[in-house]
Ligand code: GLV
Ligand code: MN
């Protein structure tokens with residue numbers, strides 16, 4: 001089997017699977033979006049359907065203790081380290097139909113194509129659906145891939161809780177995905193297809209992004225405390241309004257981001273106001289803060305500056321502020337040989353492509369941290385919009401990304417273990 005084979009994925013089958021997992025029973029919403037938050041009943045239903053499809057394609061499935069699902073397509077040499085592909089099925093609470101699920105179902109489409117054609121690459125190919133990439137529920141993302149990579153202890157991950165006090169362990173049990181499979185040998189390489197989630201490819205009229213790495217991130221949880229009091233009777237000097245303090249800190253985050261120019265990112269995405277009553281002055285606000293930047297040094301500066309300046313704001317307003325660092329991801333370069341395979345696959349298919357870094361976090365970062373050679377493939381999305389129910393791609397874009405994925409993976413799975421081409 002060579003990389004430039006005539007093997008073609010089935011675009012209609014891929015699109016049909018994508019649309020099926022967007023149905024209401026899997027978390028689809030009337031506005032065309034998704035609410036398949038990690039370890040929810042919808043996530044459980046989506047996982048179950050994915051496993052049904054894996055079984056129908058003849059793939060053996062195993063589930064590890066943090067709920068990552070691995071499906072295996074055997075290679076001609078089963079002793080070789082597998083080439084791993086995958087992404088995630090969980091979505092944001094008001095997410096789109098393609099973030100994550102495209103990479104999982106494109107991997108499935110690739111394996112369906114190989115099985116149907118009876119093609120057996122030298123190395124096994126494994127498909128993984130990672131648990132909770134998004135971080136929308138338990139305060140941090142990349143949970144499944146982080147545990148798999150040894151970046152996050154299993155016990156610490158299981159103990160994370162959501163806003164209702166439900167732990168990851170309990171949520172895994174509830175949907176039947178607290179598995180037992182032991183970690184296998186490290187894969188030979190990992191490839192992940194994902195929508196770009198930004199405007200670069202569409203603006204440049206390109207079809208494929210060859211991802212060379214991902215930017216750094218720093219996440220925090222903050223609690224600002226004032227005093228609940230009557231809205232109508234408490235004069236200005238006596239008010240300790242936690243929401244006014246939080247609002248000033250939201251503005252600080254935005255200013256710190258803008259001071260970094262085009263590369264700066266800073267977001268307060270979640271804010272819980274207590275008691276959230278129109279005529280009580282807010283006594284407590286809990287909120288998330290996250291910064292991103294391509295440079296580790298700049299993230300270190302942002303992470304040091306933010307608690308200091310936010311502290312001044314709280315002090316001046318007579319409020320108490322507690323800030324806890326939650327999640328830190330260093331900038332992660334991907335593997336030159338795997339990047340080259342993606343580039344060659346796009347060129348071989350005549351698809352205009354360019355190299356770029358990822359603004360979003362991805363499970364590929366965790367996998368690279370474990371020392372596995374990694375590359376990612378991006379495809380365009382309309383208006384660069386993601387984490388939004390209106391997130392949109394075309395069947396053709398999905399198919400092109402899937403075909404690039406398959407050609408790159410087959411090229412890797414048919415080369416010698418040292419990465420050199422085998423003797424014919
Ligand atoms: C994942 O969606 C991220 O936060 O980048
Ligand atoms: Mn994603």
Ligand code: MN
Pocket residue numbers: 092099134387
């Ligand atoms: Mn996402």
